[in-house]
Amino acid sequence: MSCPLRCPDQDYSQLGAEEGMIYGEYLMLDKILNSQRMLSAQSDKPVHDEHLFIVTHQAYELWFKQIIFELDSIRNLFTMTNLEETQTLEILKRLQRVVLILKVLVDQVMILETMTPLDFMEFRGYLRPASGFQSLQFRLLENKLGVRKEHRVKYNQDYNTVFGNDENAKNLIGNSEKEPALSDLVQRWLERTPGLELDGFNFWGKYKEAVECLLKTDKADAEAEENERIRKYKLKDVEQRQEIFESIFDPSVHEALIKRGERRFSHKALQGAIMITFYRDEPRFSQPHQILTLLMDIDSLITKWRYNHVLMVQRMIGSTQLGTGGSSGYQYLRSTLSDRYKVFVDLFNLSTFLIPRSYIPPLTNDMRSKLCLIWGGMTPLTNGDSKK
Ligand code: HEM
Known part of the structure; x- marks a missing residue:
């Protein structure tokens, strides 16, 4: 029987493939399947669960590798200044893949939880000083997404010292800190959102007017309230919302929030993201909107992984033992669950700035046809809905 990995019509000699290569050779299984070295097996008391511990970590590292592979290709696509719709679809497909892999990684924690703390204790001593803290690929993945040194919790800001004299690791980390991360590239792309041009549709000007109108109406409604307690409550609410909106309309407030690490996107990128969210039903914004959703999924899933991991750590070693990597263990990991790590x-937080559909500025005919994907563009409709 021929190998299912071989296509009968392909001339493999031209591809430089080894003659007669079969499944195990192609996948280099001799290397992968012979890499589960149980340290406890070298003693007189082999620990059954050490095998699961090794395989689980290796499976994680393989998936990290695939995610990095996808992320690098997505970052490449985003670097094109004239990103075309066909490429957006490719980005979408690859992001979807990353999201699915992360879902598997979140659930995979459960398999390791079938090991009891007592079993873990039997071989934990052999690991020292090894720890997931030293996972090069995990750090590359974080950096390539856009986690910055200054946003990491203090203990984690010197994360690269663990690579010691490993020049290759240090170079890879250095490059991943210097190269534009996915979050930088996404911002540049959002800044180019059609419709933001001041001399064109001027979405931001129109949105600001719509918000002012909304707040004015709500204030009038609050003032008309006869019950004093409810009136005060409603007026306070309008005042607070006004302040919140000020934080996006006043660029200096926005910059101050960026300095404090509470906001990450540039002012223009934020405008693009809000515009895409409002007009996501327009054909040209449909894929960009899905991209934004997937980016949030990635952040969410990594946070869920951190959460599942920290729960497992507490179950295995409690909340006071140090980690094998030298951190405070559970306490350190718990501190990484904050928004600091959400790129x-x-x-x-966009939801804070949404306004009711009836207040969303209507698209002009020109803008609508720009966002249309119908071949040849859209013919603007007259008042009577008849085509011109
Ligand atoms: C019995 C299971 C596990 C225990 C008890 C455990 C424990 C810990 C501890 C205590 C830390 C903090 C650093 C330190 O060692 O001082 C840590 C970090 C880490 N572990 Fe685990 N771990 C387990 C399984 C896993 C698995 C399956 C992975 C998958 C790759 C993993 C990946 C990581 C990563 C990436 C970090 C660094 C997190 C960060 O700094 O944000 N761990 N682990």
Whole structure:
């Protein structure tokens, strides 16, 4: 029987493939399947669960590798200044893949939880000083997404010292800190959102007017309230919302929030994201909107992984033992669950700036046809809905 990995019509000699290569050779299984070295097996008391511990970590590292592979290709696509719709679809497909892999990684924690703390204790001593803290690929993944040194919790800001004299690791980390991360590239792309041009549709000007109108109406409604307690409550609410909106309309407030690490996106990128969210039903914004959703999914899933991991750590070693990597263990990991590690935190917070559909500025005919994907563009409709 021929190998299912071989296509009968392909001339493999031209591809430089080894003659007669079969499944195990192609996948180099001799290397992968012979890499589960149980340290406890070298003693007189082999621990059954050490095998699961090794395989689980290796499976994680393989998936990290695939995610990095996808992320690098997505970052490449985003670097094109004239990103075309066909490429947006490719980005979408690859982001979807990353999201699915992360879902598997979140659930995979459960398999390791079938090991009891007592079993873990039997071989934990052999690991020292090894720890997931030293996972090069995990750090690359974080950096390539856009986690910055200054946003990491203090203990984690010197994360690269663990690579010691490993020049290759240090170079890879250095490059990943210097190269534009996915979050930088996404911002540049959002800044180019059609419709933001001041001399064109001027979305931001129109949105600001719509918000002012909404707040004015709400204030009038609050003032008309006869019950004093409810009136005060409503007026306070309008005042607070006014302040919140001020934080996006006043660029200096926005910059101050960026300095404090509470906001990450540039002012223009935020405008693009809000515009895409409002007009996501327009054909040209449909894929960009899905991209924004997937970016949030990535952040969410990594946070869920951190959460599942920290729960497992507490179950295995409690909340006071140090980690094998030298951190405070559970306490350190718990501190990484904050928004500091969410690179797309602004997308999560977009909901704060949404306004009711009836207040969303209507698209002009020109803008609508720009966002249309119908071949040849859209013919603007007259008042009577008849085509011109
Ligand atoms: C019995 C299971 C596990 C225990 C008890 C455990 C424990 C810990 C501890 C205590 C830390 C903090 C650093 C330190 O060692 O001082 C840590 C970090 C880490 N572990 Fe685990 N771990 C387990 C399984 C896993 C698995 C399956 C992975 C998958 C790759 C993993 C990946 C990581 C990563 C990436 C970090 C660094 C997190 C960060 O700094 O944000 N761990 N682990």
